[in-house]
Each structure stands twice: as C-alpha cells, then as structure tokens.
Amino acid sequence: MFERGKKEDDLDAAAGFKPTATSRSAESASTRAASRSGECAVIGRSIEINGDVRGNEDLRIEGDVSGTVELRNSNLTIGKEGKVRADVYAKSITVDGTTEGDLYASERVIVHVNANARGNITAPKVGIEEGAKFKGTIDMDQAAVERALSKANMQATLPIGERAPAKSVDVKVAPKNVARETTSSVNPSAGVR
C-alpha cells in the first residue's frame, strides 16, 4: 500500500497536489510522480521510480527510473538530470541525460551532446550528436525494429498477471527542504500510469 506521512501531505497541498481520501494506489503514486507540464507529463528530479512506467502521453524524465518504460504511441525525453536504467519502448526517444538499457522506438532515437547512453538502440532513424557518449548496438533495419516492437506489444496486451513480473514498484520522493525521504510501494501489477 502507498503510505505517506502527514508532513508530505502538507507539502503536497502547498504544491497544489490534492490527493483523494482513498488514493493509496498506483494512481496517486503516478499523479505524485509525474507532474504535468504543458502537454507533457514530467517525472521530476527528486523522484525515484523502481518498476514499470506505462502510458499514452508524452513524458519527460528528470528523476531516476529503473525497470521498464512503455509509451508506445508517445514521445519520451530523458532530461539532463534524468537517469534511466530500463528498457524503453516509445514512438520517439530523446536522450539528454543518462541511460543504461535498451531503447526501442517506432520512429527515432536522438542522443544529444551531453548524454551518456549504454545499451542497444532499435529504431528506423538514429541520431547521435557529436560529443555524446554511446556504447552499444544500433539496429536500424525496419524488419528488426518491427520484430522488437511487436514483441513488446504482445507483452503489453497480455493480461497483467501474465506479463513479465515486476518485483515491486517503488516511488521515492525527496522533496526539496525535507531531510526525511519517504518510500511508497504500490501494486506491481498496476504499474504507474
């Protein structure tokens, strides 16, 4: 169950976050983890997520994410502060921060100048800026891209209980001006939407 201390609730209220009385679920974790910024959800730099992140809207990650990120019809940006240790599936992926894991995109992957990316990239178009650090394999063959993404799609269409298991989904939040760090766990099968 997702538990938070009173002090955190006070901080949330000050930040404009209004949890429902019964929101002790993945929904509340995700709302807390991903604040909206214009048309793009944002996982802020004080947020740590250990588990699966899934959704159908554009996302920017400035925090730490370990596990899997699936935004199959949307765009993902890993910001300068972002650290992602996960396999990532998205329409397009832009890396400004640090990634360790495989990146799969149906359209393109761009690795910007100060990024540090280790792992494999599978996408029809790949751009790596001069000065970016990348080590791994790049597969731009359309057939390979389709194979990889259809495998991911099959996994996503399975009933939740039959998907590759996520041991747990932990959302750690370390708000500014709060020395104490709290850890919240949510149902792993729910993921974070």
Next chain:
Amino acid sequence: MGRATARAPIELPAALNAPLFRMQVDELETSACRVVLDLGAASTPMLDLLGRSRCRVEIADLAGFGGIERLSIEAPAGALAAIAASLLPSHNPDRDIDLVFCWDLLNYLKPPAISALMSTIAARARPGTRVHALIVYSERSMPDRPGRYVPDKDLKLVNRAVPASEIAAPRYSPELLGRTMGLYAIEHARLLANGMQEFLFRLKR
C-alpha cells in the same frame, strides 16, 4: 606513444579521400544486412550511411570510454584479451561481425594490446571479415588523441577532432602489423594525402 608536447595542431585536409573505405561502403550497399563494428565514437553521418545499407552497427567508442588507457597496461595476453572483451559491446552469437572500422585507434595502442583486441574481435567475426584502419605512416608525430573521422556526402573522411598537442607516432610498418594481427592478412594498403596509410585487413579463417 611519447610524452605530450604543446605544439601547433597538425594541419589535416578538410576531407580525406579514402578509396578503400569507399570500396567497403559500396560493398555494403550491394549486400544483405551486415554487422559493422565501429571502434570509434558514433556519429550521425556514419549512422545515416550505414542505415541505408540496413546494417546493424556495434559502437565501442574505445577512446571515449577509457579503452586506450585500460589497454595500455603491461599484462599477459589473456588479461589484455579480457579487458578488450569488456570494452566491446555485448555480442549476439547469432550476428557475427562482417566489417570493422578502427580508424586511427591502432596508432594509440601498443602491439600486445592491438593483438589482444583484434584476436577478441576475430572470435566474434565471420570468416573473411574485413578491418579498415588508418595508420600514421609518414609523420613522426600525431595528435595526442585519436581523430574523430566522419564521412561526408562524397564518402570522404573528415576529422572533426581538435587536438591540443602532439605525441610521437609509432609509425607501425605493414610487417609489424602483419605479425601483431596474426589472424588477419593485409589485403590492401594505400598512402593517403595526410600521410596516413589506409589498410584493409581480412580475417584469414
């Protein structure tokens, strides 16, 4: 690999005509999907070029990830081979390497390190795999870091690195390279306009 001295950077041609490189690209474009290992850093122009040929590209970026320093230690051949293996991208046993680009990198490694690295690559490569390399030949000195070569639209190679100082060049001879890279045979060698020699090695087995 001598001590670095502060001198004016070497003037390099803006774009280097490398016929053996062009030959390899032409071959890629007429063949089925290939696996290419690039020991240098990834670049968008190179990926665009290889993407046209539906290649799978393995990027090691040895210079960028401390590979030159790690391979420069005095160690037995087995230990150097283990270091070399750890520096390469993870290998897919179903997709052996067909072509290797190691432009300029070999100039910064000592013969035992070259031997360990190229033997490690040979174990992951198909028979007949080719290795394309640029070796400093006529100049006595070279920049203190490997060049960052990228192909232009005419398939000429442009060095985008900005060296700050120079070191002594090892000027490896074809004979020494042949002995050091015993699993490979020299297929072609050409002297280029910048004083480098362009080599095409072929895996013997």
